[in-house]
Amino acid sequence: MSDDHKTDPPEQQEASLFEAPPMAEQERMVEAILFATAGPVSISEMMGRMPHGCEPAQALTNLRKRYEGRGVQVVRVGDAWAIRTAPDLGFLMQKETIETRKLSRAAIETLAIVAYHQPVTRAEIEEIRGVSVSRGTVDQLIEMEWIRLGRRRMTPGRPVTFVVTETFLDHFGLESARDLPGVKELRSAGLLDNRPPPGASSDDEKDDSQPPLFEDD
Structure with a gap:
């Protein structure tokens, strides 16, 4: 052979x-x-x-x-x-991707705090806002898949933390939370009013690198 x-x-x-x-x-x-x-x-x-x-x-x-x-x-x-x-x-x-998302002022504030301070606990969110956070507000953001539960803190009670999701990052075209948008980007997405909060100075409006601050409801 x-x-x-x-x-x-x-x-x-x-x-x-x-x-x-x-x-x-x-x-x-x-x-x-x-x-x-x-x-x-x-x-x-x-x-x-x-x-x-x-x-x-x-x-x-x-x-x-x-x-x-x-x-x-x-x-x-x-x-x-x-x-x-x-x-x-x-x-x-634009016509194919426009999607109306109606968020309450409390939900907008909570989302901003989670985005810029993650991982953050409910108590920390309430401390930053100065008011309590209702379960419905958190549930709404979780249902939209914009925030999710993170790791538990190794502190008494082991409270859960909240972080933003890949859906949130994908919505804003971000690679990571380090690339979060500033005030102008949030306004263009409809997550902020086009008017400054009462008492805000013009200097505050110019600084897009800082997380947005909100008045309490």
């Missing part, structure tokens, strides 16, 4: 079944996952869907470079990834 008709040993054939596909194919897989999933997808989730041996982190890096300057971009949202419209083209999607 000639060498041309020889087959690989069984152990080599078995090993080949576990070889990861080429990186170009892995990029296509990651691209398909991101397009097919409405919400951000973590690297661990991608690894669970892709063949053994794949490197979704490297595929994401390559894919992100490929989409630079395009109409859509590969963006990081917290610990996950998503494909989103390029920021400068967001106006094209």
Whole structure:
């Protein structure tokens, strides 16, 4: 029998079944996952869907470079990834993405405190606001998936903390809470009145780096 008709040993054939596909194919897989999933997808989730041996982190890096300057971009949202419209083209999607969110003044204040002071307990929220926080206010923000329960504090009573969610970050196009918007961005999103709180100075309005301050209800 000639060498041309020889087959690989069984152990080599078995090993080949576990070889990861080429990186170009892995990029296509990651691209398909991101397009097919409405919400951000973590690297661990991608690894669970892709063949053994794949490197979704490297595929994401390559894919992100490929989409630079395009109409859509590969963006990081917290610990996950998503494909989103390029920021400068967001106006094209305005009619499709407008969503009315009616929040009470208490809910707006609570959301702002959680966003800028997380992780924060209910008692700390009440201390900052100066008034008590109703369960309905917190439940509303949790139902909207803008805040969630964080780790318990290692203090007497072990109170739970609250942090913002990836849904909140995705809504504002943020990679992490460190990139939180200032006063102008919050107003443009409809989360702040267009008028300054009573007694606010013009200097307060100019400082977008500081978290918004609110009057009590």
